[in-house]
Amino acid sequence: MSSSDPDSRLLLLMRHGKAESGSGRPDHERALADRGVTQAQLVGEYLDAQNVQVSRVLVSDAVRTTQTWEAVAAAMPGFDGEVSFHEEIYSGGAADVLALVHGVDARHPVVMVVGHEPTISTLTSLLATEDSEAGAAAQARIGMPTGATAVLSGPLQGWGSLAEASLTLHTIVRP
Template sequence: MQRLILMRHAQAEKSAPGGDIDRALSERGRADALAMGRLLAARGLRPDMALVSASRRTRQTWDAVSESFGDVDLRIEDGLYNASSDTLRRAVEGAEEEAGCLLVLAHNPGVHQLAVEYLIESAASPGVLDKMSGGFPTAAAAVFTVDVAGRPSYEGWLTPADAEA
């Protein structure tokens, strides 16, 4: 793997009759997901594999984001639903031999925690750590370059606001 994209699902409705796992994207969430797909593709960030949580909102986010990517090896993973950073890390490590560019689409706090862990491990600058300390908004993506030893280092941070600019 040469590149890793950690992404949080887009904004979802507050509730659903089937519970949290069945919450759908809001209208804003759908628009943000479409915009983020276009932004990622415009920056050359096209995954060849995606690991996506089984929740409705993450699957809907993927459906919108992926419109800009073309063919991607998609894997819906039950274990990524509200997964911890450790679980997400294991999923990344499990796919590293199969993907050139891997996108992991899941939930907070796990996505945020894993991004911060990678930043700390790669000795990211205080400015980058400050940027990430503000949280991980819906539909945001942290992008990492991965070296030959499998160590991610910070490449960029994208939010729906970047897509609007």
């Protein structure tokens, strides 16, 4: 998506791909399983095929989310946006992630967050309007499977005005 409407915003909320089991390793250090890499690549291919021009990416600083983003980006050869890594996406909740999105400059019409459950599904449900796609809204209430990406959009003057029930949830991409 690349819109000529300066107030049109697209928000992608992605749960990291399938991770390896903990096996004595700290949770923050868990890596992606092969399946998780494939899931992330498929999401990147989907975004590339849909001509989604992601301009700002906020990623949890956990190993599995960093690897998820790397696999997504590898499948989007034209990506030239800004990426930053945040501990608060790992340790915080929906309000913490929302605060990070509020801080994104309005010049970025397409923002992606790569994070964890239950934060991603909670934030998706919180932001979705009543006219959102029913199946996607139900999935968000149940929880997001690994690698799934919620696609929300709506008219916002800037990310600072993002609020409860302010974006339409169109679909949840499930690789």
